[in-house]
Amino acid sequence: MPQIHDAERAATADFAIRLDDLGYEVADRPVLSGVTLHSSARRIGVVGRNGSGKSTLARLLAGLLAPTGGRIRINGQDLYRDRRAALDTVGILFQNPEHQIIFPRVSEEIAFGLRHQGLDKAQAAVRVQAVLAAFDKPHWHDAPISALSQGQKHLVCMMAVLAMRPKLLILDEPYAGLDIPTRRQLARHLHRADTRLLHISHEPADLEACDELFWLDRGRIVARGGPSELLPAFTAEMIRLGDLDDLADLAG
């Protein structure tokens, strides 16, 4: 039905990621070069092998790093310069929950970002209870995070980020090292959440549900497309590379 199509387009068109000729250098060495990516898709995937620049791209998108060249706009905003807008716009989940978690108890960890967003203590407490209830974990309120498993720590990070109601959630390989049931459970929670996703991974299976994909190779976007065309091509190339005996790429 064309009306639904138009309505869907209008709903997604109001949120856009625009990267123009983005570059990032460390000590004169390019990590990302000439990255141009425009998308209003609800679930965007970025696939690339180890060292292709994925985590750097995630941090740039979240406004945690400043580009050394080009321009990034998320919803028209420069999130590196406008930290307040960044807090309200983008959440990020990292590979390792230990890099994200600061506080000893679950409720404190979830409340932290909310207080930064400007909620007072009572408002944050209400939001913490609500998110714990939504994930069926009210009994985790005072739980010491150090006693949780790796998968449970990932879930705490996810709850803390989603409690802030980001418009865009960036996933930087958050499922690495988790078993299949845990990955599937976390993925199900995420897909229920009312947020756009930008999922970064070297694992094609993580990205099958994306609407639009970008292939990052040696700091450049080398292909763009839907999962059914791009993921088989990526997998074939990874197998081809894996069959070579050349480890030069791992030398850094």
Ligand SMILES: Nc1ncnc2c1ncn2[C@@H]1O[C@H](COP(=O)(O)OP(=O)(O)OP(=O)(O)O)[C@@H](O)[C@H]1O
């Ligand atoms: N601050 C930095 N200092 C030195 N080198 C860096 C820095 N940040 C990134 N790099 C280099 O840039 C390249 C891309 O790193 P990045 O972590 O973004 O890749 P990645 O695709 O996320 O890799 P992986 O999948 O292995 O996590 C690597 O060669 C890395 O060593």
